[in-house]
Amino acid sequence: MQKPAIALLGLILTTLSVQANDNSHYSLLDLLAEDAFFKDSKIDLTLRNYWKYLKENEANPKEVHNAWGQAFGVDYKSGYFFDFIGVDATMTSVIKLGASDYFSTRGLLYNDGSGFNKDNAKGFNKIGQRYIKVKLGNKQANFNGKYGWQILKNYGVLTASNRLTENSYLGYSGTFVYHNVSLDTAYVKSSINRDSPNKTTFQTKDKKRIDYIATAGLTYRDNDLYLTYNYGEAEDYQRRHVIEGSYHPIKQLTLGSQIYGSYALDAYKNMPASKKEYDHDAWHYATDIKWKEQDWSLKFGIAYTRAKKDNAVGYYGRHLTQNSRGRFNALTSSGVDYMRDGELALTALGTYDFIKDIMTGLQINYGQFNYQGNTVRTGEINLINRWVPSDARLKNLSVFSMFGYGWSYKNNNKTPILDANNKYQRSPSLSGEVIIEYRYNLL
Numbered sequence: 427m428q429k430p431a432i433a434l435l436g437l438i439l440t441t442l443s444v445q446a447n448d449n450s451h452y453s454l455l456d457l458l459a460e461d462a463f464f465k466d467s468k469i470d471l472t473l474r475n476y477w478k479y480l481k482e483n484e485a486n487p488k489e490v491h492n493a494w495g496q497a498f499g500v501d502y503k504s505g506y507f508f509d510f511i512g513v514d515a516t517m518t519s520v521i522k523l524g525a526s527d528y529f530s531t532r533g534l535l536y537n538d539g540s541g542f543n544k545d546n547a548k549g550f551n552k553i554g555q556r557y558i559k560v561k562l563g564n565k566q567a568n569f570n571g572k573y574g575w576q577i578l579k580n581y582g583v584l585t586a587s588n589r590l591t592e593n594s595y596l597g598y599s600g601t602f603v604y605h606n607v608s609l610d611t612a613y614v615k616s617s618i619n620r621d622s623p624n625k626t627t628f629q630t631k632d633k634k635r636i637d638y639i640a641t642a643g644l645t646y647r648d649n650d651l652y653l654t655y656n657y658g659e660a661e662d663y664q665r666r667h668v669i670e671g672s673y674h675p676i677k678q679l680t681l682g683s684q685i686y687g688s689y690a691l692d693a694y695k696n697m698p699a700s701k702k703e704y705d706h707d708a709w710h711y712a713t714d715i716k717w718k719e720q721d722w723s724l725k726f727g728i729a730y731t732r733a734k735k736d737n738a739v740g741y742y743g744r745h746l747t748q749n750s751r752g753r754f755n756a757l758t759s760s761g762v763d764y765m766r767d768g769e770l771a772l773t774a775l776g777t778y779d780f781i782k783d784i785m786t787g788l789q790i791n792y793g794q795f796n797y798q799g800n801t802v803r804t805g806e807i808n809l810i811n812r813w814v815p816s817d818a819r820l821k822n823l824s825v826f827s828m829f830g831y832g833w834s835y836k837n838n839n840k841t842p843i844l845d846a847n848n849k850y851q852r853s854p855s856l857s858g859e860v861i862i863e864y865r866y867n868l869l
Contacts, residue, residue, distance in 0.1 A: 466505025469869035474860040478532040493532035496523040497590040518591045533589045533621045552623035554594045571600040582641025583658030583666040585753040593620040610643040617749045629748040631701040650674045660747045675821035682718040683762035684756045697741040704740040708733035712756035725774040727757035739841045740767040769795035785812045800850045806832035822865040829858040
């Protein structure tokens, strides 16, 4: 990535030097300042403080997963030289503020591989994005492409998850737009996880290397309708389908639906059964309805999963490979819960602005499925608050909190552990998170 960037910078300086020699009225610095590559450049500073907590006993009694960190991020976006080519980069520094044993499941702090102990929780520095970008066309028909390390959020079958940093991918991506229709394509070969500074390869669940993920998506969008179909494949491992849509019959009402499907390929089929999420294929179907007024909203969702697995409970795994993040925007996006074979899930989310600039919400999730004569029930209740001040002096500040109680079951890889009476065992949990974020434009 460094060589193309150096070559690009050399081309820019050479061209501007020639222009300066041809026009004695302008110095090189004047030309640099006026060129779109520099004139349209932006630098943003992001401060993000994140605390995340979970106390549960699904497998080992009273595990406490707790991590707290502070991130400092600088995001640079250039303009386009010759209205065609530019470069972007994002650098982030994470400081450890606190951690417990098993902290790694919180996805905030770096674990160097020496064990899940609070003493092994570390801060880190990384350049998560560094890519060359190009653009062609006009507002009605255009192309935007990137090469390098980049964040792909809801792009094809891939996405990015933001804790203290976001995961990023190395490769190519491009978006073609024609009026209301767009086509996304991407080919990526490596990644950097959200809680690590290190480059890593994609892997199967039994740690076999996957050389690439290729994906494409076709989307239609207007004021009332959004519909997208996305396809992706991890080399010889899994094939993925994603369909998402929403429709606004009137301004206040939104009808939505999502369908996600995975198919096993040869590398997946050859894994040990204990590593598999399903035997042949897995599907998750979801639909939701939302009514929104100026100061309150209500949203209800229902979902069902089919993921057969012999002698165990199969489930739909959101992520296409190890070290990647899978696109998933259904209301049932709480970890891997509510996505087990035969599970019916119900979700309700209500919000109200009791105080100006402060949104307060309550989300209730419930799921159930059958296993060896047991109707296994899981659920959670979460209280949510978000403060986004309208005061200009606090512009770009946001404070988010969520605290909840949940109930699940003791399990081994999602399969219930039954007691002497062949009954599943309940497992309560407590969770919480607080995020304080401030963004500032430096340039």
